[in-house]
Amino acid sequence: AQSVTQPDIHITVSEGASLELRCNYSYGATPYLFWYVQSPGQGLQLLLKYFSGDTLVQGIKGFEAEFKRSQSSFNLRKPSVHWSDAAEYFCAVGAYNTDKLIFGTGTRLQVFP
Amino acid sequence: ETGVTQSPTHLIKTRGQQVTLRCSSQSGHNTVSWYQQALGQGPQFIFQYYREEENGRGNFPPRFSGLQFPNYSSELNVNALELDDSALYLCASSGTAVTDTQYFGPGTRLTVL
Numbered sequence: 080a081q082s083v084t085q086p087d088i089h090i091t092v093s094e095g096a097s098l099e100l101r102c103n104y105s106y107g108a109t110p111y112l113f114w115y116v117q118s119p120g121q122g123l124q125l126l127l128k129y130f131s132g133d134t135l136v137q138g139i140k141g142f143e144a145e146f147k148r149s150q151s152s153f154n155l156r157k158p159s160v161h162w163s164d165a166a167e168y169f170c171a172v173g174a175y176n177t178d179k180l181i182f183g184t185g186t187r188l189q190v191f192p
Numbered sequence: 193e194t195g196v197t198q199s200p201t202h203l204i205k206t207r208g209q210q211v212t213l214r215c216s217s218q219s220g221h222n223t224v225s226w227y228q229q230a231l232g233q234g235p236q237f238i239f240q241y242y243r244e245e246e247n248g249r250g251n252f253p254p255r256f257s258g259l260q261f262p263n264y265s266s267e268l269n270v271n272a273l274e275l276d277d278s279a280l281y282l283c284a285s286s287g288t289a290v291t292d293t294q295y296f297g298p299g300t301r302l303t304v305l
Binding site: 083111115120121122123124125128130169171179180181182183184185 | 196225227232233234235236237240248250282284291293294295296297298299
């Protein structure tokens, strides 16, 4: 069965520090992978997505993610975090040909000045 | 600006009642998916509608039902509400291709007392 694991429930970083949010997936074929961000009381905004090709994907707001098939991972990174990045981050895998997204439980990012 | 709107923003119901939530898709999108996000969890796929027909369903009982209209707007109906139905309900619209991005609305917060 397809699943997504986000091992870190809560991460705290200082503004300006680098960030890496972990995501591991279980899927029988080449997955479609996504990172979404959710601010308090808001819906989900797509940061980036991977379908095929270059395994390093660039997204909005300075985020990037790297697909590593050997590790079944799709970690999200940002070189310098801003206070406005504080939010909940969700990794998701797309089930082929159904468009159904399977989400992880999320990682809450807190940014200290 | 995703263009996906949902109504109402908040709703309070009691056990056993019925509720209808509404979603207006982004212009040009013909696919709508509904997700339930319990507090502290990632969104869970409920079902998807494509051209007014159900096109995939998650692990939710039949008392969760939906409709999609010719203008591609959609409704989620939940009968015989239970306390565990309290959650944020998100709708997402997308185009036809499985690689099309799902754009999420801000959600409807349902509280069941």
